């Protein structure tokens with residue numbers, strides 16, 4: 247989605263674009279996510295005091311976090327950096343930088359959705375963050391303080407109001423917070439397909455091939471190398487999601503990027519209706535009402551890019567969902583695992599390379615890649631082609647890892 251949105255924004259400014267993707271049908275992370283434009287989520291993942299919850303999460307088989315032991319040595323630098331970003335000063339800076347993107351999501355998405363004919367399939371449903379009780383909501387003041395500071399809207403819901411707005415929620419949940427700004431994409435895969443086909447119809451070339459390496463000549467990047475050919479270009483944008491690190495490394499620009507694997511199950515006949523995206527705050531999973539059914543998902547698993555999926559995690563999430571949505575029919579579901587491209591500071595890598603003329607980056611959007619894709623494309627295009635606008639990408643520069 248991020249690569250397609252970069253292509254959209256560059257094409258709109260008159261640039262001739264070629265997309266090179268080994269899986270152009272879009273079956274990677276942008277395919278199976280929860281479909282939320284989570285506009286009000288300017289809260290960094292690493293927060294003060296969170297370190298004390300991590301052991302509990304890791305030990306709970308139904309918990310939101312798992313790390314495969316074999317992956318710990320490779321993960322360590324990322325993990326230490328993640329924990330370091332929980333300091334208050336970092337949190338304030340990161341929230342501001344997330345807000346810089348999220349604050350323009352509607353302005354960047356809506357014209358694109360209208361142009362490609364998908365506008366009526368992104369719905370202003372909002373999200374309800376569901377808690378066991380008011381006390382659990384009060385236990386996390388920082389995240390709400392950050393949202394408030396950045397002008398995000400939310401409304402507290404007592405038990406009666408919660409059940410009136412979302413009758414499918416069972417008795418175990420007694421408190422909610424409604425966040426009206428969230429929007430829901432009917433079917434993320436369909437949106438990706440619609441945008442890709444629209445771009446192709448406009449003359450954007452799509453080459454189905456693996457990018458093995460960047461092509462470098464005379465101290466600049468001049469394209470990419472695939473097993474079949476070299477695709478030469480004045481500008482190369484690395485937007486390969488969780489697989490981007492290797493290409494950045496080749497350019498001598500290291501970054502801390504991990505696959506934060508997430509799981510879900512899409513239930514085509516869920517037997518209940520949801521009016522909003524539901525985010526179960528303590529258990530950290532979502533139930534998303536898509537046009538193709540209810541998608542129950544979440545989990546953060548660190549196991550690298552190549553380890554086999556552990557669909558036990560999808561099963562666990564379904565069991566949790568049944569606990570809180572008692573009439574949910576969990577049969578006939580389709581399971582999925584995807585690689586969130588996650589940086590330790592919750593910020594994407596966005597902008598031109600500091601080392602190489604002809605090279606730029608757009609990856610690392612973690613939990614917010616669908617939300618931030620259109621704006622990332624536009625911001626990159628503005629920084630590269632319309633400097634007079636003054637779009638400041640310094641917070642997202644890859645050199646922050648050096």
Ligand SMILES: Cc1cc2nc3c(=O)[nH]c(=O)nc-3n(C[C@H](O)[C@H](O)[C@H](O)COP(=O)(O)OP(=O)(O)OC[C@H]3O[C@@H](n4cnc5c(N)ncnc54)[C@H](O)[C@@H]3O)c2cc1C
Pocket residue numbers: 247248249266267268269270272273274275276277278279280281282283284455456457458485486487488489490506507508509510543544583584585586587608609610611612613614615616617618
């Ligand atoms: C369970 C789950 C739920 C989520 N829910 C949400 C949500 O509700 N809202 C939200 O905003 N975000 C959500 N996300 C996050 C979001 O899905 C990702 O941030 C986003 O999809 C990343 O998009 P991308 O384009 O960067 O990466 P991808 O969609 O992974 O695309 C990367 C592309 O690069 C290609 N590629 C990689 N390497 C190469 C190579 N060497 N050569 C050629 N091609 C290559 C791949 O084939 C792929 O097409 C969720 C993620 C998960 C896992």
